[in-house]
Amino acid sequence: MTSTSSEQRPFxxxxxxxLAVLAWSGEHPEDEKxxxxxxxxxxxxxxxxxxxxxxxxxxxxxETGLPMGGPLLDGAHNPSLxxxxxxxxxxxxxxxxxxxxxxxxxxxxIAAVKLRGHAYFMITTRAWPEAKPGEPVxxxxxxxxxxxxxxxxxxxxxxxxxxxxx
Numbered sequence: 001m002t003s004t005s006s007e008q009r010p011f012x013x014x015x016x017x018x019l020a021v022l023a024w025s026g027e028h029p030e031d032e033k034x035x036x037x038x039x040x041x042x043x044x045x046x047x048x049x050x051x052x053x054x055x056x057x058x059x060x061x062x063e064t065g066l067p068m069g070g071p072l073l074d075g076a077h078n079p080s081l082x083x084x085x086x087x088x089x090x091x092x093x094x095x096x097x098x099x100x101x102x103x104x105x106x107x108x109x110i111a112a113v114k115l116r117g118h119a120y121f122m123i124t125t126r127a128w129p130e131a132k133p134g135e136p137v138x139x140x141x142x143x144x145x146x147x148x149x150x151x152x153x154x155x156x157x158x159x160x161x162x163x164x165x166x
Contacts, residue, residue, distance in 0.1 A: 015056035017046040021103040025112040034112035036119040044127025057125040066156035074159045085160035124155035
């Protein structure tokens, strides 16, 4: 006889599978200026598949104190926020407990982060196996995934002040 356990196991970074971070910028509707965005997601490529990586991501967010679905946390007004952003050259590095993720950023992203002083970071529990690191993501695909209600409601949202080594 087998039984299932409702006991939540401790977070293991390997349970996330391949974690990717994607950067883009676009006009923000509130002020019509470019906003630099970062989206962190798993490819869902573990033995447990997308459901397993979603659970691992939920555990990570819970242990880190990042609420799914909102509110938007502002790192400038919340110095104890356990997520930070380092921008150096044409790279963005997001640091949080248990992991660091780096991605290349385009020049327009750099310009937007210099203008605003922060980036909008979203880390979602929803797997996106089609968006593999290093491969281009069509704008329509990005808009469909990042703007989907399922993605937004199953994500933590933060404004991260951009820091540099200088």
